Amino acid sequence: xxxxxxxxxxxxxxxxxxxxxxxxxxxxxxxxxxxxxxxxxxxxxxxxxxxxxxxxxxxxxxxxxxxxxxxxxxxxxxxxxxxxxxxxxxxxxxxxxxxxxxxxxxxxxxxxxxxxxxxxxxxxxxxxxxxxxxxxxxxxxxxxxxxxxxxxxxxxxxxxxxxxxxxxxxxxxxxxxxxxxxxxxxxxxxxxxxxxxxxxxxxxxxxxxxxxxxxxxxxxxxxxxxxxxxxxxxxxxxxxxxxxxxxxxxxxxxxxxxxxxxxxxxxxxxxxxxxxxxxxxxxxxxxxxxxxx
Amino acid sequence: xxxxxxxxxxxxxxxxxxxxxxxxxxxxxxxxxxxxxxxxxxxxxxxxxxxxxxxxxxxxxxxxxxxxxxxxxxxxxxxxxxxxxxxxxxxxxxxxxxxxxxxxxxxxxxxxxxxxxxxxxxxxxxxxxxxxxxxxxxxxxxxxxxxxxxxxxxxxxxxxxxxxxxxxxxxxxxxxxxxxxxxxxxxxxxxxxxxxxxxxxxxxxxxxxxxxxxxxxxxxxxxxxxxxxxxxxxxxxxxxxxxxxxxxxxxxxxxxxxxxxxxxxxxxxxxxxxxxxxxxxxxxxxxxxxxxxxxxxxxxxxxxxxxxxxxxxxxxxxxxxxxxxxxxxxxxxxxxxxxxxxxxxxxxxxxxxxxxxxxxxxxxxxxxxxxxxxxxxxxxxxxxxxxxxxxxxxxxxxxxxxxxxxxxxxxxxxxxxxxxxxxxxxxxxxxxxxxxxxxxxxxxxxxxxxxxxxxxxxxxxxxxxxxxxxxxxxxxxxxxxxxxxxxxxxxxxxxxxxxxxxxxxxxxxxxxxxxxxxxxxx
Numbered sequence: 001x002x003x004x005x006x007x008x009x010x011x012x013x014x015x016x017x018x019x020x021x022x023x024x025x026x027x028x029x030x031x032x033x034x035x036x037x038x039x040x041x042x043x044x045x046x047x048x049x050x051x052x053x054x055x056x057x058x059x060x061x062x063x064x065x066x067x068x069x070x071x072x073x074x075x076x077x078x079x080x081x082x083x084x085x086x087x088x089x090x091x092x093x094x095x096x097x098x099x100x101x102x103x104x105x106x107x108x109x110x111x112x113x114x115x116x117x118x119x120x121x122x123x124x125x126x127x128x129x130x131x132x133x134x135x136x137x138x139x140x141x142x143x144x145x146x147x148x149x150x151x152x153x154x155x156x157x158x159x160x161x162x163x164x165x166x167x168x169x170x171x172x173x174x175x176x177x178x179x180x181x182x183x184x185x186x187x188x189x190x191x192x193x194x195x196x197x198x199x200x201x202x203x204x205x206x207x208x209x210x211x212x213x214x215x216x217x218x219x220x221x222x223x224x225x226x227x228x229x230x231x232x233x234x235x236x237x238x239x240x241x242x243x244x245x246x247x248x249x250x251x252x253x254x255x256x257x258x259x260x261x262x263x264x265x266x267x268x269x270x271x272x273x274x275x276x277x278x279x280x281x282x283x284x285x286x287x288x289x290x291x292x293x
Numbered sequence: 294x295x296x297x298x299x300x301x302x303x304x305x306x307x308x309x310x311x312x313x314x315x316x317x318x319x320x321x322x323x324x325x326x327x328x329x330x331x332x333x334x335x336x337x338x339x340x341x342x343x344x345x346x347x348x349x350x351x352x353x354x355x356x357x358x359x360x361x362x363x364x365x366x367x368x369x370x371x372x373x374x375x376x377x378x379x380x381x382x383x384x385x386x387x388x389x390x391x392x393x394x395x396x397x398x399x400x401x402x403x404x405x406x407x408x409x410x411x412x413x414x415x416x417x418x419x420x421x422x423x424x425x426x427x428x429x430x431x432x433x434x435x436x437x438x439x440x441x442x443x444x445x446x447x448x449x450x451x452x453x454x455x456x457x458x459x460x461x462x463x464x465x466x467x468x469x470x471x472x473x474x475x476x477x478x479x480x481x482x483x484x485x486x487x488x489x490x491x492x493x494x495x496x497x498x499x500x501x502x503x504x505x506x507x508x509x510x511x512x513x514x515x516x517x518x519x520x521x522x523x524x525x526x527x528x529x530x531x532x533x534x535x536x537x538x539x540x541x542x543x544x545x546x547x548x549x550x551x552x553x554x555x556x557x558x559x560x561x562x563x564x565x566x567x568x569x570x571x572x573x574x575x576x577x578x579x580x581x582x583x584x585x586x587x588x589x590x591x592x593x594x595x596x597x598x599x600x601x602x603x604x605x606x607x608x609x610x611x612x613x614x615x616x617x618x619x620x621x622x623x624x625x626x627x628x629x630x631x632x633x634x635x636x637x638x639x640x641x642x643x644x645x646x647x648x649x650x651x652x653x654x655x656x657x658x659x660x661x662x663x664x665x666x667x668x669x670x671x672x673x674x675x676x677x678x679x680x681x682x683x684x685x686x687x688x689x690x691x692x693x694x695x696x697x698x699x700x701x702x703x704x705x706x707x708x709x710x711x712x713x714x715x716x717x718x719x720x721x722x723x724x725x726x727x728x729x730x731x732x733x734x735x736x737x738x739x740x741x742x743x744x745x746x747x748x749x750x751x752x753x754x755x756x757x758x759x760x761x762x763x764x765x766x767x768x769x770x771x772x773x774x775x776x777x778x779x780x781x782x783x784x785x786x787x788x789x790x791x792x793x794x795x796x797x798x799x800x801x802x803x804x805x806x807x808x809x810x811x812x813x814x815x
Binding site for chain 1: 534536549550552553556606607608610663664667668670671672675686688690
């Protein structure tokens with residue numbers, strides 16, 4: 001028992017120390033971006049506690065401007081925008097995180113496998129990478145989204161199908177270099193199999209690089225989900241930010257009315273904040289991961 | 294990169310946006326006075342509606358209207374009803390089984406050839422072989438029903454029918470007449486798109502059409518036999534934002550959303566015109582797949598649980614009227630005003646739901662189309678939940694939605710369409726007889742009293758008596774609730790009064806630009 005608690009204590013302390021070290025190395029923009037991301041994550045996680053109106057039922061007059069009862073106003077059905085934005089953050093973050101993890105880890109696995117095994121496996125994987133990179137992604141995604149039918153899960157699948165190639169190629173080139181390192185050759189020589197090497201050497205070594213590429217993917221995924229929703233290809237009954245923007249923009253003549261000042265502006269602002277923060281954090285981690293930059 | 298660069302970029306960005314807000318407001322457009330002898334050009338919002346022959350236009354309202362600028366029919370419609378057109382007079386003989394149409398003298402096709410009774414008989418016989426795109430009821434052309442069409446003299450045409458039909462005059466009278474000397478050789482009329490295919494006898498001649506751009510340009514037919522065209526050049530141009538284009542003076546007629554009307558009131562340049570409510574949404578039940586929907590009490594409970602006023606307020610922004618369970622639009626000339634109102638009452642709906650013989654399911658799927666329909670679905674979900682009915686909204690694109698209707702593959706479906714103001718014989722086609730036709734009929738719904746009345750009205754040639762039967766039919770429908778009409782749109786149009794002010798509504802259609810009388814001397 002005491003060993004376990006002390007273990008947890010020491011690992012917490014280690015995590016605290018390393019995050020403190022990272023924090024100290026971040027620039028001002030990086031810190032701001034991190035704080036914004038944390039705030040958005042808190043908004044998503046604690047959406048039920050942070051809002052006092054339901055996100056999917058009308059709770060006031062239609063198109064009420066921001067005020068005391070409705071912090072950010074309401075949309076045309078009288079749904080509270082603050083609630084929709086908080087709950088919508090869940091979708092945006094889920095899509096971002098889901099795509100980044102699946103495409104990043106999956107792509108990295110394929111990249112390492114290609115580098116390590118070589119031969120026909122490498123040729124197949126690399127040709128698939130070439131094809132995926134050459135295909136214009138947004139048009140094909142529009143077709144796939146229309147074909148599979150709109151739902152958050154399908155959007156993640158479509159995004160993953162199109163974004164694994166980047167990390168796969170990047171990781172493969174690094175893994176090729178790594179493979180030639182004497183200690184890895186030695187480990188392989190002593191009988192370490194592929195999965196052992198993957199776990200003990202490749203992943204830990206390549207993790208910083210992978211993180212950078214995953215953060216980029218997350219930003220791209222959030223934007224693409226919003227674009228697909230905006231184009232009417234997202235799940236129309238979900239409450240994602242892109243969809244709020246879609247509803248606002250399809251309200252005829254919105255720019256002639258004052259409604260855009262809350263209905264369109266706030267979801268746009270949060271979306272921009274999320275994507276810009278992700279980009280900045282991505283840049284910072286890139287700098288930290290590769291000090292030469 | 295300097296560490297402060299992002300901050301500077303942000304500031305520049307901010308200033309840019311603030312300055313955008315200070316952009317100069319567009320200048321006021323002045324009234325345009327025409328010089329003597331200058332041609333009057335009117336521009337309307339365009340879009341591609343097909344090659345405007347009776348066989349190649351798209352099967353939607355604007356497509357038909359383009360075709361009708363070029364082709365005339367025996368009868369036309371004005372504000373009050375059918376009026377003589379190519380036929381200057383007609384007679385109904387033998388208790389409604391024989392019709393004689395007397396044609397206008399001196400009518401010529403655009404190429405100068407005279408229009409005769411033979412062209413009329415040719416048109417009808419040609420339509421028997423090749424149906425035109427737009428026909429209310431193809432049965433009126435069948436050999437079993439239309440026994441013969443013959444020209445009796447140079448300008449008299451005789452139709453002999455198997456049985457009287459109160460709607461024959463409208464259905465046959467509105468079919469376009471096409472020139473025999475051009476079409477008699479044509480085997481595939483839908484593929485015939487030579488310029489001569491556009492030879493009609495109507496008030497306008499098409500001299501430019503671009504499918505890609507969705508533009509049409511018509512010139513007035515100077516030799517028109519009837520009331521003279523008032524507009525010399527009629528242009529349809531593609532428009533992305535009607536209000537903006539109207540304000541810039543690029544188009545002269547637009548549809549304006551409720552929240553923007555204020556911009557145009559008190560401006561002497563513009564006239565505001567409200568359309569009659571002949572375009573609406575209704576909910577249909579699948580009474581075959583879900584037999585519980587055959588209980589009218591359940592359908593009534595749905596009707597009570599839906600707040601139609603709220604739909605008008607929120608979705609249509611007040612530009613609409615709640616539907617009546619009698620199915621005809623409240624703006625219809627034969628609308629029955631004494632029907633149960635089905636005021637929103639979720640308590641009563643819950644009460645009915647708990648006392649049903651076959652209880653309703655826990656949850657139903659509502660199939661909807663795109664955009665506004667999804668919003669309607671969301672609002673309905675919220676309203677029905679208050680009465681204890683759970684709804685899942687299943688959005689689909691319009692084509693998928695329509696094909697699922699045709700297959701009967703839905704539980705509840707929301708559809709929006711026009712023609713709520715036309716001859717009420719559509720009630721017969723939609724609700725009487727047992728039918729397998731999911732698109733035009735209501736499989737699973739059967740009320741013999743209604744079917745009897747529906748058959749009676751179509752044979753009743755006395756208009757007043759027929760009107761009474763239609764009133765009774767609405768009473769039955771209002772009690773049975775085979776569908777739930779949600780609301781009918783009341784679109785508001787704004788036009789440039791200084792350019793052209795001849796727009797009118799015919800008695801059964803909502804869009805003033807669709808009828809040719811809007812363009813002619815009155």
